[in-house]
Amino acid sequence: MALFSSRMIKRVLVAALVAIVPATAALAAGGGKAPREQDWSFAGFFGTYDTAQLQRGFQIYSENCSACHALSRVAFRNLMEPGGPEFSEAEVRAIAANYFIEDGPDSFGDMFERPGRLSDRFPPPFPNQEAAVAAMGAYPPDFSLLAKARAPTRGFPNFVFDIFTGYAENGPDYIYSLLTGYDADHVNPEGELGHYNPYFVNGEYIAMAQPLWDGMHVYQDGSPETISQYSKDVSAFMMWAAEPHLNARKEMGFRVMAFLLIFGSLVYMTKRRVWSTVEH
Amino acid sequence: MSGPSSYVPKTGVERWLDARLPVVRMMHGQFVEFPIPRNLNYMYTFGGILMIMLVSQIVTGIVLVMHYTPHADMAFNSVEHIMRDVNYGWLLRYMHAVGASMFFIAVYLHIFRGLYYGSYKEPREVLWILGVVIFLLMMATAFMGYVLVWGQMSFWGATVITNFFSVFPIVGDTLVQWLWGGFAVDNPTLNRFFSLHYLLPFMIFGVVILHVWALHVTGQTNPTGVEVKQKSDTVPFTPYATVKDLFAMVVFFALFAYFLFFLPNYLGHADNYIEANPLVTPAHIVPEWYFLPFYAILRAVPSALGGVLLMFGAIVVLFFLPWLDTSKVKSGSFRSVWFKAAFWVFAINAVWLGWLGSKPAEGWYVPAMQIGTVYYFAYFLIILPLLGLFETTKPLPASITDAVLSKAKTKTVASGAGQPAGATAAPETKG
Numbered sequence: 001m002a003l004f005s006s007r008m009i010k011r012v013l014v015a016a017l018v019a020i021v022p023a024t025a026a027l028a029a030g031g032g033k034a035p036r037e038q039d040w041s042f043a044g045f046f047g048t049y050d051t052a053q054l055q056r057g058f059q060i061y062s063e064n065c066s067a068c069h070a071l072s073r074v075a076f077r078n079l080m081e082p083g084g085p086e087f088s089e090a091e092v093r094a095i096a097a098n099y100f101i102e103d104g105p106d107s108f109g110d111m112f113e114r115p116g117r118l119s120d121r122f123p124p125p126f127p128n129q130e131a132a133v134a135a136m137g138a139y140p141p142d143f144s145l146l147a148k149a150r151a152p153t154r155g156f157p158n159f160v161f162d163i164f165t166g167y168a169e170n171g172p173d174y175i176y177s178l179l180t181g182y183d184a185d186h187v188n189p190e191g192e193l194g195h196y197n198p199y200f201v202n203g204e205y206i207a208m209a210q211p212l213w214d215g216m217h218v219y220q221d222g223s224p225e226t227i228s229q230y231s232k233d234v235s236a237f238m239m240w241a242a243e244p245h246l247n248a249r250k251e252m253g254f255r256v257m258a259f260l261l262i263f264g265s266l267v268y269m270t271k272r273r274v275w276s277t278v279e280h
Numbered sequence: 281m282s283g284p285s286s287y288v289p290k291t292g293v294e295r296w297l298d299a300r301l302p303v304v305r306m307m308h309g310q311f312v313e314f315p316i317p318r319n320l321n322y323m324y325t326f327g328g329i330l331m332i333m334l335v336s337q338i339v340t341g342i343v344l345v346m347h348y349t350p351h352a353d354m355a356f357n358s359v360e361h362i363m364r365d366v367n368y369g370w371l372l373r374y375m376h377a378v379g380a381s382m383f384f385i386a387v388y389l390h391i392f393r394g395l396y397y398g399s400y401k402e403p404r405e406v407l408w409i410l411g412v413v414i415f416l417l418m419m420a421t422a423f424m425g426y427v428l429v430w431g432q433m434s435f436w437g438a439t440v441i442t443n444f445f446s447v448f449p450i451v452g453d454t455l456v457q458w459l460w461g462g463f464a465v466d467n468p469t470l471n472r473f474f475s476l477h478y479l480l481p482f483m484i485f486g487v488v489i490l491h492v493w494a495l496h497v498t499g500q501t502n503p504t505g506v507e508v509k510q511k512s513d514t515v516p517f518t519p520y521a522t523v524k525d526l527f528a529m530v531v532f533f534a535l536f537a538y539f540l541f542f543l544p545n546y547l548g549h550a551d552n553y554i555e556a557n558p559l560v561t562p563a564h565i566v567p568e569w570y571f572l573p574f575y576a577i578l579r580a581v582p583s584a585l586g587g588v589l590l591m592f593g594a595i596v597v598l599f600f601l602p603w604l605d606t607s608k609v610k611s612g613s614f615r616s617v618w619f620k621a622a623f624w625v626f627a628i629n630a631v632w633l634g635w636l637g638s639k640p641a642e643g644w645y646v647p648a649m650q651i652g653t654v655y656y657f658a659y660f661l662i663i664l665p666l667l668g669l670f671e672t673t674k675p676l677p678a679s680i681t682d683a684v685l686s687k688a689k690t691k692t693v694a695s696g697a698g699q700p701a702g703a704t705a706a707p708e709t710k711g
Contacts (some may be wrong), residue, residue: 045542073360144358149553156635166542202563218458242553245363245370252371253541262414262539264530273525278515279688280318 032199035152035177038232040169042239046254049240052221054085057237060230062095063217070124073144077118081248084240092118099123126167138207141159147235147242154177154199162196171242174199174237179231179268182210284537285309286342310496315514315522317502318633319684324500325528326390326491332529333383338481340376341425348428350474351690352467355430359557370403374544380422382536385569387415394648396623397654399501407494412598414487417597419571423479426471430584431552436453436565438473440466444578447585464558502681505611513680522658541568572637573630577656579641580649590653603658606668611678616671 018181024245041050058079060073079087087095095113096116101123104111116123124142134141140151154162161167177199186196194205206237212230240246287308289295298305347366348357362369391411394400400408442459446452453481499508508514515521539546547569551562567575578591597604609615612623633652639645639693677683 017350050433050436061371075363078364123392145553149550153550153638162546163543168543168546249370249374249544253537256537256541257534260530260534264527264534267527267530271527273517278318278520279684280320280515 002196004138016041032197032201032204032243033177033181034154035170035173035199037169037173038176038235040172040235042246043167043169045166045250045251049230049236051084052223053233053236054240055087056219056221056229057233057235057240058085058087059219060212060217060234061143061237064211065234066125067124068132070140070142070227071122071241072124072142073121074244075119075121076116078244079133080118081244084244085237089118096120099157126240130195136207140208145242146198147175147263149242150174151199166235169239174201175209175238176231177234178206179212179234181267183212289527310492311522312515312516312518314496314517315508316500316512316517317500317513318515318520319502319504319509319678319680320521320524321503321577322524323389323393323504323687324502325525326386326393326646327495328525329529329532330383330390331374331488333379334438334481334484337379337383339374339484340372340379343372344376345399345478350471351468352430352556355428355470362591367430374540376425376535378540378544378547380425381539381570382532383418384422386532387418387536388570391415395626395704397501397503398505398607398612400602400604401605401610403498404494404501404526407491407516407601408602410491410494414484415481415598416485416489416595421484422568424477426476426481426552427470427473429552430470430556432554432556432560432562433495433549433552433565435465435558436562437567438469440565441567442469443592444588447588449585449637450485455606466558487667502680503611503613504677504680505609505682506678506683509679510681540588554659566638569638570636573633573638573656576633576637576649577653579637580646580653590657594656601660601664605664606666607664607673608668608669609673614674614676615674616667618671622659622663623665625655627654629659638677641662643662647656 001164018047030278040047041053042048063071079085079095080089080092096118099120099122100113101116101120102111103114106112126135129139142272148171152174153159154167154170178197181197181199183196183198186195188205189193192202192205194207195206195209197206198204200206211233214227215225217225217230219229223233243249283309285305287298287305289298289304296611298302332397347358347362347369349355354603359373362368362373366372392476394411410610423441427434442465444457445459446456448455457463459469460466461472502508533569549566549568566572572592574594577594578587581587581590607615607619612619629652633656636645636652641649677686
């Protein structure tokens with residue numbers, strides 16, 4: 001980080017701070033189009049993940065996205081934990097065994113590769129960010145936290161209503177909108193190499209080509225094999241990857257609120273009783 | 281405030297301790313016998329709420345530290361480790377993060393209650409100043425805690441905020457490098473912020489003890505602003521304040537739990553789920569919501585030094601408030617309609633500045649920030665000093681008891697029912 005002189009950083013920041021932020025103005029306002037809101041099983045105060053949907057989402061991830069996108073904070077064992085895709089242990093062991101994990105050093109001092117175990121995390125498709133950029137032209141972001149990291153801010157008055165409606169699905173709504181938001185008929189202006197997508201948060205052109213097409217993946221449970229369904233499933237899977245304890249959190253929330261309501265009523269009646277003899 | 285202690289040690293152990301270290305007697309005096317004005321409303325419950333929130337932050341923080349690694353390469357991963365792998369780690373971490381926001385909601389309501397009821401006026405100047413010190417320490421603690429996550433907003437927020445100090449002439453650059461422990465925000469910065477983030481809450485705790493001490497010397501204000509004059513003006517802390525504060529805490533906890541369990545990331549910023557990267561600047565760097573009004577003031581003027589001075593000035597002016605407000609009448613309820621208008625415009629302006637703080641400093645936002653900033657300072661430096669000299673205030677009640685009983689009488693007349701006034705004369709003697 002000694003790359004920059006402090007003076008240079010200072011100049012950049014003070015400029016960004018007090019003067020105008022010209023190039024980023026559009027981004028600051030939220031960038032692309034507002035995401036289209038979807039119905040999610042995990043929305044609302046009692047919402048929980050749909051296990052079948054997470055399993056389908058994992059299928060899309062592993063058949064499609066995993067070629068470029070890492071999932072490095074998720075361990076194989078997470079796939080069988082309650083509140084997730086809840087694959088059986090045998091299934092998860094089989095999934096893990098499909099991956100090769102670098103381990104070592106062995107007794108000769110050499111690194112070696114072995115099949116994945118339950119405790120391993122998903123190995124990244126590229127050894128590092130630089131390798132990914134060299135191969136792809138841009139870094140395909142790690143999926144582990146993306147559903148929470150790409151949650152566009154909601155302007156006034158929506159952010160006020162959101163408190164009361166409990167809306168917290170801006171992340172998956174954004175991912176769904178992005179995946180279904182490509183426009184094949186769009187003609188790029190001269191010199192623009194990206195793919196047009198009005199929902200993209202960083203301008204209107206995204207490095208990733210449209211990844212999902214109708215009929216591309218075969219679902220075993222008879223769900224529609226459409227771009228929309230694929231996108232929804234993988235968005236839900238990404239939300240789970242980013243927030244694996246959502247089910248437990250909402251369940252505890254219900255208990256805590258119920259307790260506070262009952263306890264609060266008792267305390268209120270006690271308070272009325274205590275103060276009943278005092279004008280105040 | 282308190283008379284002679286009425287504490288009677290009941291057991292042998294209590295008598296033994298009382299003769300050596302009368303700590304139970306002291307607590308009994310402060311939290312059982314301590315007389316509070318009988319007419320306090322729910323705006324007076326935030327002190328207790330803040331105390332609980334401080335304890336909650338310290339307890340969750342201590343447990344989080346058991347799983348957190350303060351290193352630039354590992355901090356973000358260790359936070360995610362807490363969120364994913366530590367048993368109930370998600371609960372602890374969300375409690376701590378949402379708790380910080382709740383702490384600020386409570387402290388802002390507490391401060392605005394003080395502003396409306398004139399809680400800063402003689403003889404409570406020291407009490408008020410200690411409160412401003414706590415507020416400052418809270419801001420420093422919250423800022424450094426946010427950096428510990430080591431997400432994009434942590435890193436760039438830290439870079440922007442520490443750069444404030446670089447605008448001071450001559451010493452600026454040296455000062456910032458000294459703060460960073462290097463030439464940019466990096467591992468040494470994270471380490472010292474971690475150290476200070478662990479230290480400052482205990483300093484807050486110390487100043488809170490002084491704050492409560494000062495409060496228990498002068499006694500609480502009350503919605504009439506008339507000082508306690510006789511025994512019937514007050515009720516003992518326990519059970520009256522205890523049960524009322526407890527109820528307010530439960531309601532506040534319900535709000536806390538609502539955000540904690542259903543909207544845990546609503547008050548945060550999505551970019552902080554991206555690990556810090558010194559090479560990528562986020563499109564729009566914003567601080568946490570509780571700093572936004574000050575962030576708007578910072579960016580209201582085109583000069584960096586001017587902005588920084590104004591922002592610090594916005595806090596510094598609070599220290600002088602007891603002497604800036606010239607009105608002899610404490611409570612806003614007994615002041616002119618002009619005061620009420622000025623106060624509520626100030627409150628709305630603070631929220632408005634907060635919204636502007638989340639916007640980039642461009643277009644019409646800039647003049648709006650300027651107008652808001654001017655009003656913020658004008659309230660303290662022009663309106664409060666002058667209003668006290670010119671306004672006509674309402675007649676004050678002779679005592680708190682008078683105020684309460686005349687209110688009760690109006691109520692009784694209106695409803696045709698009620699209890700005889702004599703029943704309330706010495707409430708602490710009644711069951």
